[in-house]
Amino acid sequence: MFLKKISLCVMTLLFASVAANAQNNTSSNIGSLVEVHKFDDITTNIYRYPFASLEWTDPSGGLALSGTQAKRNVRFEIRKDELVTGGALELYYTPSPALIPVRSHLNVYFNGLLIKSLPILKEHLGNKTFAKIAIDPKALADSNQIEFEFIGHYSDICENPVDSSLWLNISAQSVLVLDKQQLHIANDLSSFPTPFFNVTTNTASTLPVIFSDEPDSNTLKAASIFASFGGVLTAWRGVDYPVLINQLPSNGHAVVFITNDNRPYFLKDYPKSTAPTVEMTDIPGTQSNKLLIISAPTSEKLIEAAKALALGNVLFNGPVTEILGYTEVEKRKPYDSPNWIDSSKKVYFGQLTTFDGQLSANGIEPAPINVQLNLPPDLYFVNGSRVDMNLIYKYTKPTETGMSQLRFILNNHLVRSYPLKPDSQQDKISENLPIMGAVNLFGTSKVDASFIRPTNSLTFDFDYSNIYTSKKDECTTQAPIPHRVEIDPASNIDFTGIYHFTQMPNLSLFWQSGYPFSIYADLQETAAVIENTKDTEQLSTLLNTLGRIGAQLGYASTNIEILTKIDDDSEDVLEDKDILVIGNIPELLKDNDNVAIVLSKTEQAISTSFNSDNPNRFDPDKKNLNTTIRTRNSNGLGAIVSFQSPLNSDRTVVAMLSDSPEGLA
Template identity: 65%
Template sequence: MLSKSYKLVTALLLATYVTTGAYAADKVKKEESKEAITVENVTPVRIESIPSTVTNYPLSSLDWVDPSGGLGLSGVTPKRSVHFSIKKDELITDSALLLYYTPSPSLIPVRSQLNVYLNGLLVKTLPIEKVDLGNKVEKEIPLDPRAIGDDNIIEFEFIGHYTDICENPVDSTLWLNIGAASNLRLNKQKLHIANDLANFPVPFFNITTSDKTVLPIVFATVPDESTIKAASIVSSYGGVLTKWRGIDYPVFINSLPDDGNAIVFITNDNRPYFLQEYPKTDVPAIEMADIPSTLTGKMLIVSAPDSEGLVTAAKALAMGNVLFNGPLSKILEYKEIEKRKPYDAPNWIDTSKKVTFGSLATYDEQLSSQGFKPIPINLELNLPPDLYFVNGSRIDMNLLYKYSKPSPLGMSQLRFLVNDHLLRSYPLKPENESDVITENMPLLGTLNLFTKSKVETSFLKPMNKLTFDFNYSMLYTSKVNECTTQLPIPNRVEIDPASNIDFSGLYHFTLMPNLELFWKSGYPFSIYADLQETAAVITTPADTSDLCALFNTLGRIGAQLGFSSTNIEIVTDISEKTEDRLALKDILVIGQVPDFLKTDDNATLVLNKTRQAISTSFNNQMPNSFSSEKRDVTQKMTAQSSEGLGAIISFRSPLNKDKTVVAILSDSPSGMEIVNENLILNASSSEARGSITLFKEDRSRSFDVGESYYVGDLPWYQRVYYVMLDNPWMLMILSLFSSVVFCIICYKVLKRIQKARLLKKSQRKAQ
C-alpha cells in the first residue's frame, strides 16, 4: 500500500516537473521571439551630437527700439524694453548681453544705476561710476539660458540722480543712452523634433522670430502645370504664415539641399531618387519625415496618385491643416464651396461698412498705454490699393478715448497722425476723464481725372499707420529754500475698441500701369484674394530661377493679403489655345514675354543674353512726380552688357483692355536671382514704381513710359463731379452755360405764355 502511494506521489511530481518545464521553455521561446521582433521592427533612435551655433543680434534688429536703433532713457521714460523670440525647434545653451551705454555727465555716481531684467527677473544692477559719466561704457551681462522662453523681454530701468534735494524728474540732465551697437549673443542648438504634423508649420516656416524663412521646394523632374500650381498654393500659404518676415523658395530638381528643411512634391509615377521606395498612395497625402543626410532636417512630402491630386493636397494643407496629426495625414475629401469675393482679403479692411479699432488690434493691450509720457498707440490700416481719393473725398471717424486727468497747468493734448503726418490734435481737458470726437476728415487725392496725372498723398496709402499720441504737460516747481518731494503718478490712456472709421462710399478706380501697387499690395492680382482671375505664364519651367521667382512672388502676395492663391491658373504650354485661356485674366509672366502679348506700344524693355534695350520718357528722374503727360517715349537705347540684370514691367493686356500684364524678366539666371532677392519682403530697400523697374544687385531704378489706362468702375456722374471739383474754372464755365440755357428756356416759356395771353385777348376783341 505504501509502495503504491509512493509511486503515485512520484508520478505526480514528475508530471508537475514536465509541465512546468514545458511552460518555462515555451515562455523563454516566446520572450526570445518577442525580443527578436522588437529589435527587428523598432526604428533606431538617432543619437548624433548636434552642434550649437553662435548668433549675434544687434540691438537695432530687436523689436521696440528707437528709429536710431538704440534706446533713450530719461527721468520721464525711465523704463524701456526690447523683445526677441526663439524658434520652437531651437534650444539656448548659453547667452549674454553685450551692452554699450552712455550716461549723462551730470549724474551722481553710484547712486545712479542701470538695472537689467530678463522676463521680469533682475539680472544685473550696473552702478554708474564716476569714470563712466559722459563716456561710452561697455559691459557684458551673462543671461541664464533657463530663463529664456519662446517670447522674451529684456527691460532696462534707469535710476538717475543729479542733486541731493529738489530733484525734478523732467530735468534735461537726467538721461542715459543705450547704443545701437549693443548686441545679444545666443548659443543655439537645433532640436530633432518628432515627425508630427500637429507641430505644423514648425519647423518649416518661421512664425516666431524676425528672421526670414528659406524653404527649398523639390521636384522629381521638370514640373507640369498642376504640380507648379500645387507648389504655388503652398508657397503663397507660406507667405500667409510668415507675414512680414519674408520667405525664399529655392528650387531643386531631383536633389536635396545640403542643410535645412524642404518640401517635396511626388506622384506615384514621378518621384526623386531618394524617394524611389516610398509607398504608392491612392489618395492625396501629407507626411513629415527626416532628411537622411542631415541631423535635424525635415521634409514635408506632398504626395498624390497624379499631379492633379497634388493640387488637392496643397489646398488641404493651406486650408485644413488643423485636422492634421501624426506623421501622415491622408486627404479623403476636399471641396471648395465658394470662391472669394472682390476686395475681401483678410488683411484688408472692409470698405463697405464701418470698421472698429478693436478689429484692427492684433494683440491685447494694443489700444492702451501708460507712463509719465505714454508710448503712442499705433494701429495698422491696410486698404485696397485702388480706392479712388480726390481733393474733397472725406471719411468719417468716431473716436472714443479715456485718459487720466492732466494737470490744470500747462497744455495736454492728443495728436492723431496718419503715416507720421499730423492730421488733428485734440485738447485733454482737466475736468474730464473721457471724450468723444466725431470727425469728417478731408483726404488729399491720388488722381486727377482732368490732367490724368498722379498726385502722391501723404495721408493714405495701401498700408497705413494710425498713431494716437497722448502728450501730458509736466510742471514741477518749488519756492526758494522750500522743497516738496513729488512722486509723479504714471498716466494711463485708452482708445475705446468701439471707435470706428468709415470708408464706405469710395470707388475702386485707379490709373495703370503702376508697379507701386503691385509691389506693395500685389495689385491687380489681389482684387481676388485667391487669385481666381490671375494666370501665371511660365515660359521656361525647367529654369529653377524662374520657378523661384514665381514662388517668391506668390509668397510675397500671400503675406500682403493673408490668403493663399488657391485658384491661380498656371500656363506653361504656349500655343494658340493659350490666348483663349488668358483673355479674361490678369497675367503674371515669369521669364520672357510671349509673342502674343507683345505690341509696339508695350515693347519698352527687352532683356536677353544677346542684347538689352529700353525705351524711356521724361518720367525717369523722380518717381514721386511721375505724370502721365510725360509718358511718351523720348529715348531708346540698345546695349550688350555682362549678365546680371533683372526687371519688372507692367502694361495693358492686348487680349483684354480691362486687364493688366506684369512681367518679371531677366537677361540670365543670375539676373533672375537678383530679382528673387528683392522680391522677399523686407529683404532690401528696393522699390518698384511706374511701368518699368530695373534691378541691379541691391539697387533699383524706376521709369514711367508707355500707354496709360484706367482700371475699375467709376460712374459717369462721379467723373463729372470730380473733374469739376479739381477744376473750378470748368465749374464756372458750366455754371455760365447752364445759366444761359436756363435763361433761354425761361425766355421761351415766357414768350409762349405771352403769345397765348395775347391770342386770348385778340379773340375777346374779335367777339
C-alpha cells in the first residue's frame, strides 16, 4: 500500500569540516604510484597495493591460516585499458613456533598456477619472515586471485588439525607491486564504459565534464542523465565529476557536451551535427587519454543522446554513432528501483545474488554465505508486522556428536539458529518473523525494527562441530572431509503487506538511498534547482549527487527536471516536485516564516564562517580570535538542509549550501 509521505516543517543541519573529507577521498584501495619509468616513449608506472586494499582479506588487512582453514585467497582486478608488464608480491608472514621445519611450508598460487613453494625453516619459526615472489604477467587476467595454502606439521604422529599450534599469519604489511603501462585503446564505442568509467577494479572513477560556456537547463539535464548513468555503472566504487568550462583536463579522460552553436575552443572546427551523436576520440597531445563527445544540433537534442546512452536502446559501435531514432521508454513506477527488492511479492534468494556460487561454500569450516537485501527506505514496521521467510538449505551430514548448527544473522544480529541433523542432508524451514515496531505492546516480537535498514546483510553461517580424539599410547589419524553447504536459490523472503510511510524531513534516508527523490527510479517527480551555473563547484556537486543516487538505485535519472532560472512559471513546475537545491535557495522556496527564519540563520552562519580565503571578514582588532578559529575551519563549511516545500505540504526540499568551493567539495 502506498501512502503519501508526511513532510514536517523541521530542518536538520549537518556541518562538516571539509579537511577530513578531502583526506578521505584518497581511497586505500588505490595503489600508490612510486616510480615512473620511460623507455622508447613507453611509460611504465610502478604501483604498490597494500594487502588491506585487496578483496577478501581479514579485518586486520592480512590473512590467518590454520589447520582447519589451510587455504585462503585474495582478489584484485586490472583495468581493461592497462597492461601489466611485470611485478612482484612482497610477502610478510609469521609461522607458528611449534611447526616442524621444512616439512611445513607455504604454497602460493596465481590464478590456480603454483608459482612458489616457501619452506618454513628453523629460523623462521615465530618470527616475521619476508619473501619476494616475482609475478609472470602472462599469468594475469582482468580478474585475478592469489591463493595461499598452508601445509603445517607439528608432530610425526597423531596430528590434530584443530590443534592451536597449527597457524601461519600473513601480515597486512604485505604488498602487491605491479608495473603497469597505459594502453592506447581503439576509438570504439562498443567498449564503453571503458575507459571513461572503471567497472573492473575497486577504485573510484574521476571523469571531468566539459561545457563550452555556462550550460542552459537542457544541456545540464543531459549532463545530469549521463552523470547518474555513470553512477549506475560504477556502483559502489564511486565516481567524481569535476566540471571545466571551455578547457581540457590536465590529465585523464573527459566528456564534453556541445551543440552546433555552442562549443569549446578545441572543438571549434568540429563538424556540425544533423542528429544527436556520440563519438569517442583521442585528446590531442596525449598518448592514451580519450574524449567522449556528446553533440546535437540543439541543447534539447542533447537530452536524447544522453538518454539513448543511459538506457542502451541504441547500438553504439565504432568511433561515432548517430542516433537517428530514439524511442522514449515508459516511466518508472513507485519503488521499482532495480537495486531494491519488490516489496509487493515474494523475493527469491537467487534474485539477490551478484556472482556465481554466492549461495554455496565448502571447507572444513565453510565460510559464511552472505546476500544483500536492499529495501525501499520508507517501509514502516509496526507491532504485528511480519516477514515470512522460506529457507531451503543443503549440507553434508555432521557427526552425531557435538552441536552443528546454522545461524541466521541479520546485520550482525543473531535472529535464529537451527540444528544440522546427522541423519539428513537437506532441510526446509518456514519462518514467520514478527517485527517489533516503535512500541512493543505484548513482548512477543523477535526482530527489532531498528535492525532493519535500507541496505541489509543476510548471513547464513554453517558451523560444524568437529571432534578429534587421541589416546596416549595409540591413536588413529583421520583426514577431515571438507563440508559442502548450499542455500537453495528457491528460498524466498516476503515483505508484502508492509506499509510505505515515514515522517519528513529525514536526511539519513537521503544519505542512505537518495530519498525522497528515489521513490521513482528515473526521478520523474524531482526538480533540481541550480541558478549559478557559472560556479563549477556547484555544477560538480549536482552531478556528483545524481551519480551517487544513480549508484544507489541502479537506474539513470532520465526524467529529472532541471531549473537554472526561477521565474513566474517556476512555481507551477515545482509545485508537484520534490526539490533538490544546489547553492542559494530561491526566495520562492522561503515562503514560510519558520523556514525563512531557520534558513536565514543557516546562511548567516555559513557566510560568517572563518574561511582562509576571506581572512578579513571580522573586526581586524580581533586578530587572535580570527586567527585561532580560522585555523580550525580553514577549509570551509558545508550544510545539508531539508524542510517541507512551501509550495506543497506533501513535498520535500533538500538544499546543499556552502561558504566556499571547498565546502561544496
